[in-house]
Amino acid sequence: MSGMTPIVKVIARTVAGFIFVYGCYIILYGHLSPGGGFAGGAIVAAGLILSRLAFGTSAAQERSTSISSSIFESSGGILFLLVAVLGLVIFAQGAGFFFKNLFPEFGKGGTLVSAGSIPLSNIAIGIKVGAAMLSIFVVLASTKYIFKE
């Protein structure tokens, strides 16, 4: 996959970082404002896909991105399940259950550090969705390997 024209490269170089930061903001403020892990992860993946489409990638880069995005997606899923199981384990016998919110009264309502385990779940889902979108794009857009045989 080769890169695009210099116009596209200059615009993408300017914009991609802002899109990435905006996606991280949507993930981290998911419990305060509209958005959340799913939307923020998709925005982060959109920023990465924009830079990859504009500048082009080599075959080795595509392979390493495929491997690393698989690792990120699996770790995001495991982190989400870890938050769920902590609600089952950390409380006294009989008081906890699967996906119980950890310390929801910690922190003042409306600030960044509040809402217990909801921000942790948002971060886990954001990692997972971003890596999933990126890996689907890498596999679908590099079809030259499929027709190589």
Added chain:
Amino acid sequence: MPELIILLLFMVAAGIVAVEIKDLLASVIALGAVGFTVAIGFIVLQAPDLAIVQIVIEILAVVFFVAVILKTTHVDSTIGRPYKGADIFTFIIFGVFALAFLYVGVRFLLINSSAGFEIAQHYIKHGLTETGAVNRVAAVILDYRALDTLGEATVLFTAVIGVLAVLRLEGRKK
């Protein structure tokens, strides 16, 4: 809501264009028009969370389709084929099922709506004290209904596994 009806009519028109047009790239653009109209409809219905997700996913879907279609011939070779008996049979079966589903769904919604409204009132009234999250949507999807979110994450995981299994980068070693 007249603006919502205008949006729905535009969605129907764009959907017909997406199905009937011969060039696949134009068909994908019409499909993107349907998706962005859904996003505007979510904003009209005052659901900004869903609108953000719909806009981003629609952009990614159109980019995926364009990146794949640019490597093909762009032409849908099945356009212009006359409808056969099996096609008309399929249309009638799916139409009857859709109308029956709509009728039953609206009936049960009218019967059971009071219980659903009570649960919604509980979320609005006690959501901040019970979960600590100002955004009630986050409180519902990650605290009250977190198992559903786990199921959604599993669906996405399965989709990625399917795509990677069908289109894997390393060819099969025989």
